[in-house]
Amino acid sequence: MSIQIIEKERIGEYKIVPAEVDNTAALYGKLRSAQRLGNEFKSKTTIVFQTEDGPKRIETTVWSLTERYIQIKNGILIPLKSIIKVDF
Numbered sequence: 001m002s003i004q005i006i007e008k009e010r011i012g013e014y015k016i017v018p019a020e021v022d023n024t025a026a027l028y029g030k031l032r033s034a035q036r037l038g039n040e041f042k043s044k045t046t047i048v049f050q051t052e053d054g055p056k057r058i059e060t061t062v063w064s065l066t067e068r069y070i071q072i073k074n075g076i077l078i079p080l081k082s083i084i085k086v087d088f
Helices: 008-013 026-041
Strands: 045-051 054-060 067-073 076-079 083-087
Touching: 008 045, 008 076, 026 045, 026 067, 026 083
Parallel strands: none
Antiparallel strands: 045 054, 045 083, 067 076
């Protein structure tokens, strides 16, 4: 499967939808680490999430994490149930 890389500033151009499998529980610890990396070390995280047009990949800093969303730059929220993969 080919995953298109997009600029995080272009997320608004896509409709984010839930992934085929909800990975929230499995990825939560990794997302918490990604938030810490972003806040303390300004380190970026690669996030793959599902859109109506297929999976998209961004490289970004995770600013905050709630039970349902991650927040990245410019107040953009990505639902946890849409996230497919997280890498540092």
